[in-house]
Amino acid sequence: MSSQAILAKNLKGKKIILGVCGSIAAYKSALLTRLLIRSGAEVRVCMTKSATTFVSPLTFSTLSKNKVITDISKNQDWNDHVEWGLWADLLLIAPATANSLAKMANGITDNFLTAVYLSARCPVMIAPAMDLDMWKHPSTLRNLKRLKEDGVHTINVEKGELASGLSGEGRLAEPENILNHLDIFFNQSKKLSGQKVLITAGPTQEKIDPVRYISNHSTGKMGVALAEVFAREGAEVMLVHGPLSTTLPDHPSILLFPVTTAEEMMNKCSELHSKVNLAVFAAAVSDYRLKKSSEKKLKKTGADGMSMELIQNPDIASSLGQSKTPGQIHIGFALETDNEEANAKEKLHKKNFDLIVLNSLKDKGAGFGGDTNKVSLITQNNVQKLELKSKTETAKDIVSFAYQHFIVKNK
Ligand code: C5P
Numbered sequence: 001m002s003s004q005a006i007l008a009k010n011l012k013g014k015k016i017i018l019g020v021c022g023s024i025a026a027y028k029s030a031l032l033t034r035l036l037i038r039s040g041a042e043v044r045v046c047m048t049k050s051a052t053t054f055v056s057p058l059t060f061s062t063l064s065k066n067k068v069i070t071d072i073s074k075n076q077d078w079n080d081h082v083e084w085g086l087w088a089d090l091l092l093i094a095p096a097t098a099n100s101l102a103k104m105a106n107g108i109t110d111n112f113l114t115a116v117y118l119s120a121r122c123p124v125m126i127a128p129a130m131d132l133d134m135w136k137h138p139s140t141l142r143n144l145k146r147l148k149e150d151g152v153h154t155i156n157v158e159k160g161e162l163a164s165g166l167s168g169e170g171r172l173a174e175p176e177n178i179l180n181h182l183d184i185f186f187n188q189s190k191k192l193s194g195q196k197v198l199i200t201a202g203p204t205q206e207k208i209d210p211v212r213y214i215s216n217h218s219t220g221k222m223g224v225a226l227a228e229v230f231a232r233e234g235a236e237v238m239l240v241h242g243p244l245s246t247t248l249p250d251h252p253s254i255l256l257f258p259v260t261t262a263e264e265m266m267n268k269c270s271e272l273h274s275k276v277n278l279a280v281f282a283a284a285v286s287d288y289r290l291k292k293s294s295e296k297k298l299k300k301t302g303a304d305g306m307s308m309e310l311i312q313n314p315d316i317a318s319s320l321g322q323s324k325t326p327g328q329i330h331i332g333f334a335l336e337t338d339n340e341e342a343n344a345k346e347k348l349h350k351k352n353f354d355l356i357v358l359n360s361l362k363d364k365g366a367g368f369g370g371d372t373n374k375v376s377l378i379t380q381n382n383v384q385k386l387e388l389k390s391k392t393e394t395a396k397d398i399v400s401f402a403y404q405h406f407i408v409k410n411k
Helices: 026-038 057-064 080-087 098-106 112-119 132-136 138-149 175-185 221-232 262-273 316-322 340-350 391-410
Strands: 015-020 042-047 090-096 124-128 158-161 167-171 196-201 206-209 212-214 236-241 254-258 278-281 288-290 310-312 329-336 355-360 375-379 382-385
Touching (some): 015 057, 015 080, 026 042, 026 090, 042 057, 042 112, 080 112, 090 098, 090 112, 090 175, 098 112, 098 124, 098 138, 132 138, 132 167, 138 254, 196 262, 212 288, 221 254, 221 391, 236 262, 262 316, 340 375, 355 391
Parallel strands (some): 015 090, 278 329, 329 355
Antiparallel strands (some): 158 167, 288 310, 355 375, 375 382
């Protein structure tokens, strides 16, 4: 790696705690420390005891030009973890091992690093590293899910050759990629920095039996494009998504909350709603689910017909629309086949949206599946028809409309 050329513009003066856990990838954290320092950040390193078996604390104290803490009791004041937690602009844990993730997810503080984690008032970012089976283990996935719900930002692991000789997912992200994530994260000159956005995306799946479900053709592309544009403009995004048929976004300011059913989406959104300034309901939520799904695969009965009793799912947008607080902005979508504008306006009113994005299935290139969309942006007293364009360009128009009409006014 040539660290000469790689520098981050937005790290100057930032105070970063680098937590290093006991993985062979700890050697990459030495390079990362060098990149952080060269980018103008102030760095304090703390290491778990097992990390010191891979790399010497002297390496990090030399590179960071600061003392390194490795133990909760050795050579330190009893409340150093509190002072560190208040000092930092960011706690970055790289590499984060399965063991440390498990402790963090459960509030265990048996070393300095985990004590700093619980004391930190700043954002926390983790860059995990472990062998592929540990990475895929249900307990690791459970712990990661919990940490994400606690607001911890994750830098995805990379794929490739692992120290064990196996090949797969689990490699620590390369130091220059971690630096790039931090650079984006600290870019505060964006117009939406400080905004928190909830987005629903994709279809939901409602179980019929273990192999069948009720769903729809939504891919989630529009919601994902919106998440990416909001995040690029500086917002912190919480993306609650059903099973997507598109690539998941990879941005440090997008937290992913995967769900399957409408009820799960409702529960997750209710939990997050009070934390956000803006919510976009782009998911194609199944309106109905089975009153009782079957635990066993349904067999042909030989009869001509078959009936299933359906019950209504919660309407997430309507329900959260009722608990909207002053200053919160709600944006909805309407996919209509006839009487489009009138139906969309009625939904705007009924669901307490500030803006509704209307797709008409009559328009070529609009709606489900494709990479393009043709929409109208409808508010109480304004209808703006947009041209057919890519979903990303449409997302940019929606975000800039929301910025001009609502966010600037609320500032
Ligand atoms: O009533 P309709 O489904 O056409 O309304 C579409 C809008 O309502 C979209 O913004 C969609 O995400 C949202 N919605 C929801 N929960 C439902 C159904 C729709 O949030 N159960």
